[in-house]
Amino acid sequence: MNRFLDALALIGRGLIGACRTLGDVAIFAAVGVSHLLRPPFHFRQFWRHFVEIAYFSLPVVALTALFTGMVLALQSFTGFSRFNAESAIASVVVLSVTRELGPVLAALMVAGRIGAAMAAEIGTMRVTDQVDALTTLSTDPMKYLVTPRLLAATLAMPLLVIVANILGVLGGFLIGTVKLGFVAQTYLDNTWDVLEVMDVVSGLVKAAVFGFVIALMGSWCGYNSKGGAQGVGQATTAAVVASSILILALDYVITEAFFSR
Amino acid sequence: MTPSDREAERSVNQPGSNPTPKIRLRGLTKSFGAKRVLDGVDLDVRAGHSMVLLGGSGSGKSVTIKCILGLITPDEGLIEVDGQDIAKLSRRDRAALRDRIGMLFQNGALFDSLPVWENVCFKLLAQKRITRAAARDKAAEVLAQVGLAASVGDLSPAELSGGMQKRVALARAVAAQPDIIFFDEPTTGLDPIMGAVIDGLIVDCVERLGATAFSITHDMASARRIGDDAAMIHKGKIVWTGSAENLGETGNAMVDQFARGEREGPIQMELRK
Ligand SMILES: Nc1ncnc2c1ncn2[C@@H]1O[C@H](COP(=O)(O)OP(=O)(O)O)[C@@H](O)[C@H]1O
Ligand SMILES: [Mg+2]
Numbered sequence A: 001m002n003r004f005l006d007a008l009a010l011i012g013r014g015l016i017g018a019c020r021t022l023g024d025v026a027i028f029a030a031v032g033v034s035h036l037l038r039p040p041f042h043f044r045q046f047w048r049h050f051v052e053i054a055y056f057s058l059p060v061v062a063l064t065a066l067f068t069g070m071v072l073a074l075q076s077f078t079g080f081s082r083f084n085a086e087s088a089i090a091s092v093v094v095l096s097v098t099r100e101l102g103p104v105l106a107a108l109m110v111a112g113r114i115g116a117a118m119a120a121e122i123g124t125m126r127v128t129d130q131v132d133a134l135t136t137l138s139t140d141p142m143k144y145l146v147t148p149r150l151l152a153a154t155l156a157m158p159l160l161v162i163v164a165n166i167l168g169v170l171g172g173f174l175i176g177t178v179k180l181g182f183v184a185q186t187y188l189d190n191t192w193d194v195l196e197v198m199d200v201v202s203g204l205v206k207a208a209v210f211g212f213v214i215a216l217m218g219s220w221c222g223y224n225s226k227g228g229a230q231g232v233g234q235a236t237t238a239a240v241v242a243s244s245i246l247i248l249a250l251d252y253v254i255t256e257a258f259f260s261r
Numbered sequence B: 001m002t003p004s005d006r007e008a009e010r011s012v013n014q015p016g017s018n019p020t021p022k023i024r025l026r027g028l029t030k031s032f033g034a035k036r037v038l039d040g041v042d043l044d045v046r047a048g049h050s051m052v053l054l055g056g057s058g059s060g061k062s063v064t065i066k067c068i069l070g071l072i073t074p075d076e077g078l079i080e081v082d083g084q085d086i087a088k089l090s091r092r093d094r095a096a097l098r099d100r101i102g103m104l105f106q107n108g109a110l111f112d113s114l115p116v117w118e119n120v121c122f123k124l125l126a127q128k129r130i131t132r133a134a135a136r137d138k139a140a141e142v143l144a145q146v147g148l149a150a151s152v153g154d155l156s157p158a159e160l161s162g163g164m165q166k167r168v169a170l171a172r173a174v175a176a177q178p179d180i181i182f183f184d185e186p187t188t189g190l191d192p193i194m195g196a197v198i199d200g201l202i203v204d205c206v207e208r209l210g211a212t213a214f215s216i217t218h219d220m221a222s223a224r225r226i227g228d229d230a231a232m233i234h235k236g237k238i239v240w241t242g243s244a245e246n247l248g249e250t251g252n253a254m255v256d257q258f259a260r261g262e263r264e265g266p267i268q269m270e271l272r273k
Helices: A002-034 A043-054 A058-083 A086-127 A130-136 A141-179 A184-194 A197-223 A228-259 B003-013 B061-069 B091-099 B116-120 B122-126 B132-145 B150-154 B162-174 B192-209 B220-226 B253-260
Strands: B023-032 B035-045 B050-054 B076-081 B101-104 B180-184 B212-216 B229-234 B237-243
Touching: A002 A141, A002 A197, A043 A086, A043 A141, A058 A086, A058 A141, A086 A130, A086 A141, A086 A184, A086 A197, A086 A228, A130 A141, A130 B061, A130 B101, A141 A184, A141 A197, A197 A228, B023 B061, B035 B050, B035 B061, B035 B076, B035 B229, B050 B220, B050 B253, B061 B076, B061 B101, B061 B180, B061 B212, B091 B101, B101 B162, B116 B122, B116 B132, B116 B150, B116 B162, B122 B132, B132 B150, B132 B162, B132 B192, B162 B180, B162 B192, B180 B192, B192 B212, B192 B220, B212 B220, B229 B253, B237 B253
Parallel strands: B035 B237, B050 B212, B050 B229, B101 B180, B180 B212
Antiparallel strands: B023 B035, B023 B076, B229 B237
16 A cells, blocks of 8 residues: 555656646746847847758758658658559658658757757856856846747748758659659659648648757756756757657647648 | 854944945855755945955855845845845846946856957947947957957957956956956966966956955955955854955954964864765
């Protein structure tokens, strides 16, 4: 009996802790967003992060998308040729890429690149008193550090995903025409016929949400890190793990919202 | 009550030449978890004077300063600046108060993503008292006051030596002409000559601005150079206050032990056996 109660207490404590963390993150996000409406806005900081995310993540995201499109075409060919359904390859590639793989894979790559960097930078600033120094220098650290990152990631991710979509389809097209013997025009026609506005829009909405989540978890973990270099390392890991899981979970939620009838 | 406690009580209760002190602390307490770091700190800092706070490592000196700056919220106690209880200030008044305060952090806390000139003029830029175009010239002017060439302004803080970083941090702390300045261990980790140079710069800056200074140090030579008044903190309480001039011959056993760096005395290091 006692052991049972102990187990219950453990679960309860865990749940309460999780709820508290969730509440803290929500308040953090709300404060970060609210600074958008209260001047001044640190445009310089915004631009620095926007370029870092949108421009310097391009190679990584582009390569990921290209190979994903190529693999998709190859795999679905082996599968579909058993049912003489090779003509479906173009539509499989374009739908998977725009709806799912473009946003999710781009977001996971950016979480590893940008989310980690944000947590490490803000975490280092925290443990070396630079965050406190901002306060003494007439600057709100949330406004200066967090708000520009949230906005930059939310706006940059959809742009990256547009590029990812194009390259993903291109990868499928290359394999389809060069290796699998499709006629270029037919492949493109198949692609266009099946694609609807909603497929692309849902993907871009996902991208924006994922961007926000990456910046939020990166900033939050960094902002609350303590205990020197080790603490910063833990914050970085936590940021990448938390944002990756949230990306996959939210992907389900948004898909449900867009496509379940 | 030990004699030193009584002495502390008396000197705190004696008002200085100025009836309202610039900073007044009463009964300040702060615990982190089970650890009581501040245990009723009482201290007055006279306006226009320089106070040095002495104390061993981990005795709560930095925490005291962070409480006054509002970076840490004390558990209990009163903090008054210019006779105003800072806990009762509105957000805006608190920000206005911070605008008048300069702070040199223990390890500099320079922003390593920004060049030196932007670090130095950060507060002026944040308060929109200066344009970015004018900031470089202003930074060169302030850097010259701490003995650095204008060309240093274009370097990044990571490219500077420890002594130069301290000077840049000092320049940043005084650039917006604050009327209260805090220095947290300004000379720790520097060679004795550079320490003396920094002390000289601090005295210069404080005199030029007519500011009230509050410094933390455990370097006695430095304390005598930059301080008018001195106080000693031990186990979360102020155990002595007096003139910084005759540190080492104060008659207070704790302060004299600390000042002379002796192992035997009323202060026992808490070493685990
Ligand atoms: N943010 C914090 N969280 C937990 N403990 C802290 C924090 N800041 C300071 N402390 C603890 O308070 C004590 C006093 O620290 P501090 O004021 O920095 O010492 P010092 O007198 O050397 O400046 C130390 O033991 C430190 O571990
Ligand atoms: Mg300290």
